[in-house]
Amino acid sequence: MFAIPPASKQPIRLGFLPLNDCAPLAVAKEAGLFDRYGVDVELVRLPGWATVRDMLFFGELDAAQSIAGLAFSLTLGIGQLRRDVCVPLVLSAHGNAITLSNRIPAEMIGRGEGLAGFINHYWKENRPFTMAAAHRYSSHHLLLQSWLRQHGVQPGRDIELIFLPPPLMPGHLASGHLDGYCVGEPWNSESILSGQGWCAATSSQIASGHPEKVLVASGELAGERRQELLAMTAALLHACRLCQAPTFRDELIRILALERYTGASEASLRNSLGPTFDTGKGTVDASTFHLFHGSDVNCPTPDKASWFLAGMRAADLLPDNTTGGSLTRIYRHDLFRAASELLLPS
Secondary structure (H helix, E strand, C coil), rough: CCCCCCCCCEEEEEEEECCCHHHHHHHHHEEEEEEEECCEEEEECCHHHHHHHHHHHHCEEEEEEEEHHHHHHHHHHCCCCHHHHEEEEEEEEEEEEEEEEEECCCHHHCCCCHHHHHHHHCCCCCCCCEEEECCCCCCCHHHHHHHHHHHHCCCCCCCCCCCCCCHHHHHHHHCCCCCCEEECCCCCHHHHHCEEEEEEEEEHHHCCCCEEEEEEEEEHHHHHCCCHHHHHHHHHHHHHHHHHCCCCCCHHHHHHHHHCCCCCCHHHHHHCCCEEECCCEEEEEECCCCECCCCCCCCCHHHHHHHHHHHHHHHCCCCCCCCCCHHHHHHHHHHHHHHHHCCCCC
């Protein structure tokens, strides 16, 4: 039987970025699921992942929708900031894409196989070919690194790689400051539908099944306020189930279009949340573009943690003396299991 957690004097401050995959948080709030599970949650919209990291470190957030890398960087003390956090829930899989400027000819690049030749023989600008990712410790960076290496392109040698908050990327692409980027939706669709860019690859094509956003919770929330965390995790898992339902998709798009979430046009949101995805150079099946629920999408398993750590090592993001430690200390299957037992009927 579901038990409402004891009331706290303070709401849980839960951070998020304006991305399609903030959907479980938006739905849990708008559909009244936090209230239904008896937990007081205040959503805090933030501009970028560096802000999420800093606010988690200084205790200004209790939890956040987050790139998985922040859980590792904070727990392992990479970059001098160390704080105990954990992952009780994986919120989504897939959801990202690589977009290139329309100034870059798709007929020469293909799916990426022509990029090295184009940069070596046809790039005439008086600056390096420049691409962006959302954060150094983001899956976007790992996916972009993997895609570039697969096609013989080396960041730092062949291109310049920078990091920008996701909402800024379409504007920088349109102004000519960027030549491409890897980011979550709707910020690929914003460039594609405005005629400024085209999609060379989706993240499901680069790394099928890869975990994407996670719920990162502070050590204090997982300890002193454990019952509140379990209730919030259950509400978010319930929301993930709703987000995956085709019959809920129109309502999901309406919610995400609200200014307090993404503020993006319904057309941009529907481009990757609908049945097909307009790449700017044709359409592809979008049935697996975003995965919010199903199979083991939401369970924080050591395999998912290992995928991310392996990517960080391949991208030289881990110091030589850094080890993963106990992955189960960060990816908390016990908390996920306990929260799952609280799930209510839809």
